[in-house]
Amino acid sequence: MSPTDSEPRSGSETRAESGASRERGDDPRSDDSDADPAFDAIAGNDDAIDPETVTGTDDDPGPSRPAISGHAWKGRLPATGDPDDSSAELRADGGEAGGAGRPSAGRGPGGVSEFEQMADVTLSESERRRQWFDEKILAPARIVWDDWRARFGVVVVTLYLFMGIVGPHIVAEPSPNQGGRLIGAFRTLEHPFGTTDMGIDILSQTVYATPAMLLMITAGAVFTVVLGTAIGTLAGYKGGRVDSVLMTITDVMMTIPGLPLTIVLAAVLQIEGHPIVIGVLITINAWAGLARAIRSQVLTLRDAEYVEASRIMGIGTPKIIGSDIVPNLMPYISMNFVRQARAVIFGAVGLYFLGVLPYNSNNWGVMMNAAVNRAGATSSAAAFHWLLVPMVTIIVLALGLTLLAQGADRVFNPRVRARHAKTVEDGGEEDDDGDAGGPGGATSAATGGI
Amino acid sequence: MKYFVKRLGQSVFTVFAVVSFSFALIRLLPGGPMDYLRAQIMEQGGSSLSPEAINRRIEAQSGINPDEPVYLQYVDYMVGLAQGEFGQSVWYGDPVASIIGPAIPWTVFLTASALFIAFTVGVSLGAVMAYKEGSRFDVGATGVGLVLNSTPGYVVALLLVAYMGYRYQIFPTGGRYNSALDPALTNPEFLLSVLYHGAMPIASMAVVGFGGWALSMRGNAIRVLGEDYLRVARLRGLSTRRIALRYVARNAILPMYTGLMIAIGTVFGGAVIIENIFAYPGVGFYLIQAISARDYPLMMGGFILITVAMVIGITIADLTYGWLDPRARGGASRESY
Numbered sequence: 001m002s003p004t005d006s007e008p009r010s011g012s013e014t015r016a017e018s019g020a021s022r023e024r025g026d027d028p029r030s031d032d033s034d035a036d037p038a039f040d041a042i043a044g045n046d047d048a049i050d051p052e053t054v055t056g057t058d059d060d061p062g063p064s065r066p067a068i069s070g071h072a073w074k075g076r077l078p079a080t081g082d083p084d085d086s087s088a089e090l091r092a093d094g095g096e097a098g099g100a101g102r103p104s105a106g107r108g109p110g111g112v113s114e115f116e117q118m119a120d121v122t123l124s125e126s127e128r129r130r131q132w133f134d135e136k137i138l139a140p141a142r143i144v145w146d147d148w149r150a151r152f153g154v155v156v157v158t159l160y161l162f163m164g165i166v167g168p169h170i171v172a173e174p175s176p177n178q179g180g181r182l183i184g185a186f187r188t189l190e191h192p193f194g195t196t197d198m199g200i201d202i203l204s205q206t207v208y209a210t211p212a213m214l215l216m217i218t219a220g221a222v223f224t225v226v227l228g229t230a231i232g233t234l235a236g237y238k239g240g241r242v243d244s245v246l247m248t249i250t251d252v253m254m255t256i257p258g259l260p261l262t263i264v265l266a267a268v269l270q271i272e273g274h275p276i277v278i279g280v281l282i283t284i285n286a287w288a289g290l291a292r293a294i295r296s297q298v299l300t301l302r303d304a305e306y307v308e309a310s311r312i313m314g315i316g317t318p319k320i321i322g323s324d325i326v327p328n329l330m331p332y333i334s335m336n337f338v339r340q341a342r343a344v345i346f347g348a349v350g351l352y353f354l355g356v357l358p359y360n361s362n363n364w365g366v367m368m369n370a371a372v373n374r375a376g377a378t379s380s381a382a383a384f385h386w387l388l389v390p391m392v393t394i395i396v397l398a399l400g401l402t403l404l405a406q407g408a409d410r411v412f413n414p415r416v417r418a419r420h421a422k423t424v425e426d427g428g429e430e431d432d433d434g435d436a437g438g439p440g441g442a443t444s445a446a447t448g449g450i
Numbered sequence: 451m452k453y454f455v456k457r458l459g460q461s462v463f464t465v466f467a468v469v470s471f472s473f474a475l476i477r478l479l480p481g482g483p484m485d486y487l488r489a490q491i492m493e494q495g496g497s498s499l500s501p502e503a504i505n506r507r508i509e510a511q512s513g514i515n516p517d518e519p520v521y522l523q524y525v526d527y528m529v530g531l532a533q534g535e536f537g538q539s540v541w542y543g544d545p546v547a548s549i550i551g552p553a554i555p556w557t558v559f560l561t562a563s564a565l566f567i568a569f570t571v572g573v574s575l576g577a578v579m580a581y582k583e584g585s586r587f588d589v590g591a592t593g594v595g596l597v598l599n600s601t602p603g604y605v606v607a608l609l610l611v612a613y614m615g616y617r618y619q620i621f622p623t624g625g626r627y628n629s630a631l632d633p634a635l636t637n638p639e640f641l642l643s644v645l646y647h648g649a650m651p652i653a654s655m656a657v658v659g660f661g662g663w664a665l666s667m668r669g670n671a672i673r674v675l676g677e678d679y680l681r682v683a684r685l686r687g688l689s690t691r692r693i694a695l696r697y698v699a700r701n702a703i704l705p706m707y708t709g710l711m712i713a714i715g716t717v718f719g720g721a722v723i724i725e726n727i728f729a730y731p732g733v734g735f736y737l738i739q740a741i742s743a744r745d746y747p748l749m750m751g752g753f754i755l756i757t758v759a760m761v762i763g764i765t766i767a768d769l770t771y772g773w774l775d776p777r778a779r780g781g782a783s784r785e786s787y
Binding site: 149248251252254255256257258259260261263264265267268289342345346347349350351353354355356368372377378379381384387391394395398399401402403 | 460461463464467468472475476596597599600601602604605608609611612615616617623712715716718719720722723726734737738741742744746749750752753756757760761764
């Protein structure tokens with residue numbers, strides 16, 4: 001929006017070379033006329049040093065002035081205005097005052113617009129953050145909150161975060177003989193979820209399993225998303241040999257069944273049970289699918305005009321990928337982050353349940369394993385609650401993440417956003433076609449009256 | 451045709467890469483399976499065995515002769531695998547191939563049926579939901595689909611075992627078929643028994659799968675229903691049936707085909723857990739048995755065979771995509787996964 005300081009400098013120096021004397025005609029009227037030649041001297045603009053041009057041309061506004069001086073001003077202002085008066089004004093009453101104050105100094109119709117531009121540059125410094133916050137945080141938050149499913153997802157995830165971070169400080173640590181053996185769920189207030197065969201409180205076990213689980217989920221999701229995005233964008237953007245090599249690796253990784261690979265690696269590598277290691281191990285080849293999908297999206301983006309522009313300007317590949325390509329994929333990436341988080345829960349708990357992963361803390365899957373193998377929870381009703389509590393814990397968290405993914409889809413999808421804005425008062429029935437399972441992530445457009 | 455050959459070549463390469471990878475895992479890791487195997491044999495046979503005898507044993511069990519240089523070991527290993535020699539199971543004492551080979555059809559039976567049921571039920575349900583968009587049925591089915599989609603298969607499996615298996619004793623809780631019956635494909639009683647024993651494992655994989663398919667089908671179908679070409683088709687007076695099958699279903703299913711390939715992997719992975727819950731002797735069952743017994747030859751054999759089965763499944767899915775979508779027949783242009 002607001003022009004940068006460095007760009008017009010060259011424009012003013014090269015293009016305004018001939019008209020330099022003329023365009024500076026209104027300088028003497030302004031209060032910073034003496035600072036101007038100094039700047040031009042520094043910038044190497046020889047014409048400007050000549051005192052004649054500075055003082056003697058105020059009667060010549062020039063017909064071509066707006067176009068040229070627009071450039072010249074933008075180039076000069078940071079040097080002239082910032083150190084002295086304008087910055088003081090700006091600090092005094094925040095942004096607008098700078099724009100309002102300047103025109104009085106630089107009279108004339110052209111001056112007003114120039115000064116306004118100047119104000120814009122500084123304005124954004126103070127206002128941009130607020131604006132950014134409103135656009136990027138508040139508006140999506142409002143969208144999310146307007147949709148009951150996304151709201152449910154946010155609440156659930158927050159709840160689990162709370163359980164993982166604060167929970168262990170509230171609930172007593174699980175230890176044997178906290179209560180009677182195999183007390184059923186919802187029988188006593190002391191042990192709302194009952195106890196295990198060794199009298200361990202199931203609620204406290206569940207709560208104490210959460211921090212490691214959250215760490216594992218985050219590690220796995222971050223690993224997948226970072227690697228998948230990096231490889232997918234690089235392959236799609238670079239093309240050629242890089243693409244074919246990366247995609248060959250990706251295709252091989254994609255056709256290896258994930259969970260068996262995890263099991264084999266865990267057995268052969270003899271890793272310890274640190275949650276981060278386990279999280280990465282479970283998603284060891286999940287990045288491949290994401291990389292594939294991202295690559296095909298990058299293929300459509302790499303020839304976009306703004307990417308081409310960056311390329312012509314000689315910007316390096318990492319920077320183009322980072323600032324031109326990845327932001328466009330953010331919706332897809334964040335949705336996959338949530339999906340991957342769910343996959344980590346499913347995989348980790350399943351493998352812990354089988355007893356093929358090492359562990360060094362409480363875990364929902366280990367709880368299920370103990371319930372089935374030690375107490376026969378599937379065949380005896382007395383221990384069933386021991387199995388049920390971790391299962392419900394997983395399902396609720398997974399459901400929360402699923403709904404959050406739909407919410408993310410809605411936030412990022414401009415079509416959904418536009419439609420959402422239109423149908424807010426219609427209730428949720430019209431706009432609830434986010435897909436949950438398919439990897440395409442395609443949310444439908446308006447359905448029309450069919 | 452060219453695409454066909456290229457795709458097959460890619461699959462062969464994938465298998466080759468996976469096998470090489472498993473060789474590296476077994477052979478090159480210090481303190482890994484080879485060292486463990488040696489320690490195991492020393493323990494069993496006692497220290498009376500000469501180093502040559504120990505190496506012979508290792509070769510018999512793992513298919514790798516530690517006396518040879520690594521590259522020769524690698525060649526031997528690959529040649530052996532190509533001939534179906536996966537070494538000998540430490541735990542069962544039988545050749546790995548004779549343990550896992552018969553288990554493969556059972557795993558494929560479970561996964562393929564589960565995938566097929568989940569896909570067809572999900573797609574039909576999703577299509578109906580899309581047609582009745584906004585109705586009470588749609589809202590209810592969406593909710594059910596979401597919950598099922600957020601449930602891992604093993605949770606359903608455990609619930610089924612607990613209720614259908616133990617509490618009400620409707621279905622058996624283990625085994626592949628009634629072992630008293632003659633296992634011949636011509637024996638209808640045997641086939642019924644197979645279905646009876648397979649019902650719960652298949653159900654637990656299918657139930658959690660179809661919700662996701664239904665939701666994506668619903669989304670896709672709603673999008674297709676809004677397309678202009680559908681309006682044109684209606685104006686042309688085409689039959690509802692033709693519109694539903696040729697226009698809506700085809701265009702809505704195509705984007706999900708890519709998901710089918712990922713689902714194949716998920717189902718194979720999930721089957722490992724499911725087979726253990728139901729004590730169903732498929733590949734996954736033996737894989738976990740091998741892990742518990744630290745039976746590395748059996749473990750690697752199981753892993754390689756699961757991968758090969760999955761590669762075949764994905765290749766078939768990929769090749770039939772061209773049959774469904776004529777645009778993909780060109781081959782190289784296909785980009786969406």
